Amino acid sequence: MTEPALPLAGLRVLDISSFIAAPAAAVVLGDWGADVIKVEGPEGDPNRRIMHDSANYPTADVNYPWEMDSRNKRSLALDLKKPEARAALDRLIATADIVICNFPPLVRDRLRLAYDDLKAVNPRLIYASLTGYGEEGPDRDRPGFDATAYFARSGLLDAQRYEGGPPGVPGPAQGDRATAMALVSSILMALIHRMKSGEGSWVGTSLLGNGLWSCGVIAQAALVGAFLAPRPPPDRPRSALGNIYRTSDDRWLQLTIVREDKMWAPLARAVGHPELIDDPRFAMVDERRRNSAALATVLREAFAGRNYVHWLAALSKAEITFGVISRPQDVPDDHQAVACGAIVETAIPDMPRTLSNPIRLGFAEQRIAHPAPALGQHNEEILREAGLSASEIAALRASGAMT
Amino acid sequence: MTEPAEPLPLEPLPLEGLKVLDISSFIAAPVAAVVLADYGADVIKIEPPDGDPHRQNWKNAGYPRSNVNFPWQLDGRLKRSLALDLKNAEARGVLEKLIARADVMIVNFPPPARERLRLRWEDIEPINPRLVYCSLTGYGETGPDRDRPGFDITAYFGRSGILDAGRYEGAPPAISLPGQGDRATAMTLVAAILLGLRRRDQTGKGGWVGTSLYANGAWANGTTMAGAAIGAKLPPRQPPDKPRNALTNLYRTRDDRWLQLLVVRDDRLWVTLCTAIDRPELATDPRFTDREERKARAIELHGVLAPVFASRTYAEWESALAKTGIPFGVIGRVADVVDDEQAVHAGIFADTTNPEVPRTVNNPIRLGFAKPRVSGPPAAVGQHNDEILRELGHSDAEIAALKKAGVMG
Numbered sequence: 001m002t003e004p005a006l007p008l009a010g011l012r013v014l015d016i017s018s019f020i021a022a023p024a025a026a027v028v029l030g031d032w033g034a035d036v037i038k039v040e041g042p043e044g045d046p047n048r049r050i051m052h053d054s055a056n057y058p059t060a061d062v063n064y065p066w067e068m069d070s071r072n073k074r075s076l077a078l079d080l081k082k083p084e085a086r087a088a089l090d091r092l093i094a095t096a097d098i099v100i101c102n103f104p105p106l107v108r109d110r111l112r113l114a115y116d117d118l119k120a121v122n123p124r125l126i127y128a129s130l131t132g133y134g135e136e137g138p139d140r141d142r143p144g145f146d147a148t149a150y151f152a153r154s155g156l157l158d159a160q161r162y163e164g165g166p167p168g169v170p171g172p173a174q175g176d177r178a179t180a181m182a183l184v185s186s187i188l189m190a191l192i193h194r195m196k197s198g199e200g201s202w203v204g205t206s207l208l209g210n211g212l213w214s215c216g217v218i219a220q221a222a223l224v225g226a227f228l229a230p231r232p233p234p235d236r237p238r239s240a241l242g243n244i245y246r247t248s249d250d251r252w253l254q255l256t257i258v259r260e261d262k263m264w265a266p267l268a269r270a271v272g273h274p275e276l277i278d279d280p281r282f283a284m285v286d287e288r289r290r291n292s293a294a295l296a297t298v299l300r301e302a303f304a305g306r307n308y309v310h311w312l313a314a315l316s317k318a319e320i321t322f323g324v325i326s327r328p329q330d331v332p333d334d335h336q337a338v339a340c341g342a343i344v345e346t347a348i349p350d351m352p353r354t355l356s357n358p359i360r361l362g363f364a365e366q367r368i369a370h371p372a373p374a375l376g377q378h379n380e381e382i383l384r385e386a387g388l389s390a391s392e393i394a395a396l397r398a399s400g401a402m403t
Numbered sequence: 404m405t406e407p408a409e410p411l412p413l414e415p416l417p418l419e420g421l422k423v424l425d426i427s428s429f430i431a432a433p434v435a436a437v438v439l440a441d442y443g444a445d446v447i448k449i450e451p452p453d454g455d456p457h458r459q460n461w462k463n464a465g466y467p468r469s470n471v472n473f474p475w476q477l478d479g480r481l482k483r484s485l486a487l488d489l490k491n492a493e494a495r496g497v498l499e500k501l502i503a504r505a506d507v508m509i510v511n512f513p514p515p516a517r518e519r520l521r522l523r524w525e526d527i528e529p530i531n532p533r534l535v536y537c538s539l540t541g542y543g544e545t546g547p548d549r550d551r552p553g554f555d556i557t558a559y560f561g562r563s564g565i566l567d568a569g570r571y572e573g574a575p576p577a578i579s580l581p582g583q584g585d586r587a588t589a590m591t592l593v594a595a596i597l598l599g600l601r602r603r604d605q606t607g608k609g610g611w612v613g614t615s616l617y618a619n620g621a622w623a624n625g626t627t628m629a630g631a632a633i634g635a636k637l638p639p640r641q642p643p644d645k646p647r648n649a650l651t652n653l654y655r656t657r658d659d660r661w662l663q664l665l666v667v668r669d670d671r672l673w674v675t676l677c678t679a680i681d682r683p684e685l686a687t688d689p690r691f692t693d694r695e696e697r698k699a700r701a702i703e704l705h706g707v708l709a710p711v712f713a714s715r716t717y718a719e720w721e722s723a724l725a726k727t728g729i730p731f732g733v734i735g736r737v738a739d740v741v742d743d744e745q746a747v748h749a750g751i752f753a754d755t756t757n758p759e760v761p762r763t764v765n766n767p768i769r770l771g772f773a774k775p776r777v778s779g780p781p782a783a784v785g786q787h788n789d790e791i792l793r794e795l796g797h798s799d800a801e802i803a804a805l806k807k808a809g810v811m812g
Contacts, residue, residue, distance in 0.1 A: 007598045007601050007602045007605070008598075008601075020626075028594070032598060046667075046668065050667075053667055053668075054648075054651065054667060055638070055646075055647035055648035055651065055698065055701075056638060056640070056647070056648075056651070057626065057630070057638075058626075058627060058630030058631065058635035058636055058637045058638065059630075059635060059636050059638070060630055060633055060634070060635035060636070062633055062635075064629045064630050064632075064633055064635065065626050065629065065630075067629070068625060068626070068629045115771070131749075133745050133748075133749055134745060134748045134749025134750065134751075135748075135749075135769075136748040136749075137744060137745045137747070137748025137749065138744060138745060138748075139745045140745075140748065142725075142730075143728070143730050144730075145665050145667070145730055147651075147663060147665055147732075148663055148665055148730060148731065148732030149732065152663045152732040152733060152734045152735055153732050153733065153735045153740070153743075153745075154735060154737075154740060155735045155736055155737035155738075155739070155740045156580065156583075157661075157734050157735075158661075158734050158735060158736045158737070159578075159580055159737060160569075160577060160578045160579070160580065161578070162575070162578070165574075166571070166642060166643050166653060166661070167653060167661050167734045168569060168577050168578060169569050169570075169571065169577065169640050170569060171565060171568045171569055171623070171624050171626065171627050172626040172627060173625065173626040174565065174623045174624060174626075175623075177622050177623050177625050177626075178587035178590070178619075178622075178623050179767070181587070181590040181591045181593075181594055181622075182590045182766075182767040182768055184590075184594045185438070185590055185593040185594045185597060185768055186768040186769065186770065188594060188597035188598065188601065189417045189418070189442060189597065189768065189770060190417075190770065190772075191597075191601060192417050192418070192597065192600065192601070192604075193414075193417045193770075193772055193773075195604060196417075197414065197772075199772075201770065201771045201772045202770075202771030202772075203768070203769065203770050203771060204769050205767045205768060205769055206749045206751075206767070206769075208745065208746065208749050208751065209749050209750065209751045209765070209767040209769075210587075210590075210767045212740065212746065212751050212764060212767075213586055213587075213590075213751075213764060213765075213766060213767045214583050214584070214586045214587045215580050215583055215586075215737070216477055216582065216586050216764045217466065217467075217473075217474050217477070217580065217581040217582045217583075217586075218467060218580055218581065218737050219737060219740065219741065219764050220473045220474060220476065220477045220760075220763060220764055221466070221467035221469060221473050221474075221737075222467075222737040222738055222740070222741045223473070223741050223752065223760070223761075223762040223763065223764070224469055224471055224473045224760055225469070226467035226468055226469035226473065227467050227737065227738060228466075228467045228580075228737075231578055233575070234575050238464075244575055244576060246575070252567070252575065252576050254561065254576075323556070323557045323561045324557070324561055324562055325561045325566050325567050325576050326561065326562050326563065326564045326567060327564055327567045327568075327637075328564035328567065328568050328624065328627045328628055328630075328631040328637055329564075329631045329637060330564065331562075331563060331564050331621060331624075331628055331631060332628065332631050332632040334562075335546055335547055336542050336543060336546045336547060336548045336549075336562075336617065337617065337618075337621060338546070339542070339543045339545045339546025339547070339548075339549065340540075340542055340543025340544075340545075340546065340615040340617050340618045341543065341615075341618060342615075342617065342618040342621040342622065342628075343621070343628075343632060350633075351629075351632075351633050352633075353632040353633070354629055354632060355621060355622060355625045355628050355629050355632070356618075357591075357622060358588075358591045358614045358615070358618040358619045358621075358622045359591055359594055359595045359598065359612070359614060360544075360595065360612065360613050360614055360615075360618075361595065361598060361599065361602075361610065361611070361612050362524065362610045362611030362612065363602060363608070363610040363611075364602070
């Protein structure tokens with residue numbers, strides 16, 4: 001299963017988790033060589049169906065989110081509510097290095113999958129736990145999703161809105177995937193600890209903690225009583241030259257003119273309004289700030305008159321600084337996205353390209369993505385590896401604990 | 404985790420004994436060094452004589468107004484500062500001594516500056532082949548934009564499509580917050596460094612590790628991106644009054660808060676929801692009996708639910724929904740979060756010993772066997788010059804000579 005040159009080769013990971021943040025951490029470990037076994041209930045991880053269940057997912061014929069979040073994993077389908085399944089799982093846990101779990105604490109206790117339960121089976125085990133809101137406290141058992149725990153509860157969405165507008169809206173799984181990297185880091189710290197002490201441990205993180213970490217600047221400001229003023233909408237910006245404008249084809253340009261004294265005249269010419277240069281309302285920085293709404297109106301109409309491609313060329317020619325607001329569909333064909341290793345090829349015929357994880361190592365390449373497993377595809381193989389005999393496997397089937 | 408009931412484990416911190424050189428500026432790369440320091444590493448920040456420009460960011464118009472340098476507490480904590488003018492030829496000797504004894508070095512110069520300063524991995528490897536050399540770029544180590552300075556708003560958010568994907572239909576692009584993508588990227592850098600250390604333990608060899616803001620933005624936007632890579636149809640985001648799914652939507656409450664309903668498993672939770680909001684008759688309403696109908700009539704269903712949610716305060720909804728298993732949340736305000744009991748339980752904030760900034764934000768990693776270090780005031784530029792040079796074996800006379808040569812600015 002694994003290639004010896006990869007830094008996590010030889011490690012066995014049980015991904016007993018669902019949806020995205022925790023399984024994505026298992027993906028990253030698998031990318032770097034770990035043997036990842038996904039343990040699913042008889043109905044499978046609901047993430048197998050999320051593209052159909054969520055209206056906010058891009059739709060396609062290929063189940064791309066499942067392929068991405070399950071690449072290079074093997075699947076074992078067990079009904080953990082049945083004692084026979086639980087006993088079989090213990091045999092597997094005894095052979096594992098890492099368990100990743102995202103059941104809320106109550107469910108963990110009910111399934112006897114709390115750290116103390118598993119430590120008794122395998123004291124060298126690293127137990128990585130992902131929760132929405134932490135391991136303790138009034139909301140510890142609340143199911144957490146990235147939209148609620150990472151983005152909403154942390155204050156991110158409230159801070160990401162224009163004055164008077166609705167809260168910001170996160171992309172699907174945006175916080176989950178960022179959180180996965182914190183979970184990976186915590187697991188790697190535990191491996192260092194195990195190497196030194198010979199002992200396993202509990203490690204973990206929460207979506208809420210990661211959301212607050214990412215908005216750490218404003219959270220730290222709030223801790224000293226400082227708050228961000230709401231962002232004025234683009235039709236009445238603080239500065240019309242540090243503002244966003246819509247083009248005729250519904251793209252957006254982000255003007256970021258810092259050297260106004262130098263760039264004001266070239267800008268006025270580039271937008272086809274040379275008369276603005278001598279307009280007393282916009283003569284100097286102070287006047288332009290004071291009349292920013294009027295200036296924004298002129299610029300808004302000008303930018304709306306031509307398409308995005310025109311403006312890219314016109315602004316570049318005049319050496320006017322602006323930021324590119326890419327559309328997601330532009331990124332896969334962006335040479336730089338390939339150059340930075342974000343977009344990679346797969347061995348999956350109907351999904352030839354995917355996203356690699358953002359870690360780059362000079363001494364190893366991530367494994368190429370192979371198709372995600374069907375539910376229970378590797379039942380026999382995995383249980384045999386865990387030392388179950390053919391008759392034990394047959395008995396497990398007969399009990400209904402595994403199909 | 405909150406304070407455990409049992410006594411604190413007395414094991415050493417996992418990164419104790421590790422020597423880290425943070426030769427980076429601004430946020431993403433220095434924050435990775437903070438996380439290593441939180442868990443025990445000895446971090447030396449090498450700054451130009453006028454300091455990391457991030458020391459001045461708190462005065463930036465995009466930052467909340469304050470009379471204390473709060474971001475520097477967050478991103479400069481637990482580091483020692485050595486002010487070194489890397490352009491001064493005589494600084495090289497000091498730097499190479501530091502590199503020779505370091506385990507990890509973090510840089511974020513764009514490739515041309517790295518080359519000019521002879522700080523590329525191939526320049527450093529001969530000095531210390533066991534070093535884990537970590538670089539952060541805006542857009543990657545190769546390619547047409549590799550030398551372009553990258554900030555999180557441009558490289559992580561703008562270029563990756565996050566700002567475009569995060570806008571409501573017909574509305575302007577989404578907004579990102581100061582350092583938001585930087586801090587997420589830092590956790591990837593930490594993982595990359597730890598993988599480098601693991602490999603060193605296995606083989607005795609150091610090596611290059613790194614990441615880019617662009618790749619991290621694309622990763623965060625990965626679901627949408629993976630769809631885009633196979634030509635999936637990308638749905639625009641409907642504003643809250645025209646949802647595509649009324650059960651995963653925002654509702655304004657009577658006290659002008661926004662409640663975020665996130666009933667993904669409405670196959671299981673529809674009846675529960677109707678009961679919880681005191682509208683049991685909806686459960687048998689033929690317009691909304693199954694998932695497909697609820698989705699097809701999303702705007703109609705929103706028309707039913709919006710006045711229901713607007714009739715009570717968020718606190719009332721909180722108690723009505725809390726025990727039902729229905730996923731929901733409030734659009735939190737940062738002002739509330741700092742006093743959120745759950746945030747305390749989740750170990751999100753920490754006390755400092757710096758009276759000016761008495762509380763700070765913990766990094767999100769929790770370990771059962773160790774607690775992050777408590778931070779004091781962050782170092783002034785060059786505060787530890789003499790101490791560090793003495794550790795390198797320089798005599799007082801040598802230190803004086805270095806200062807005279809302008810090496811420390």
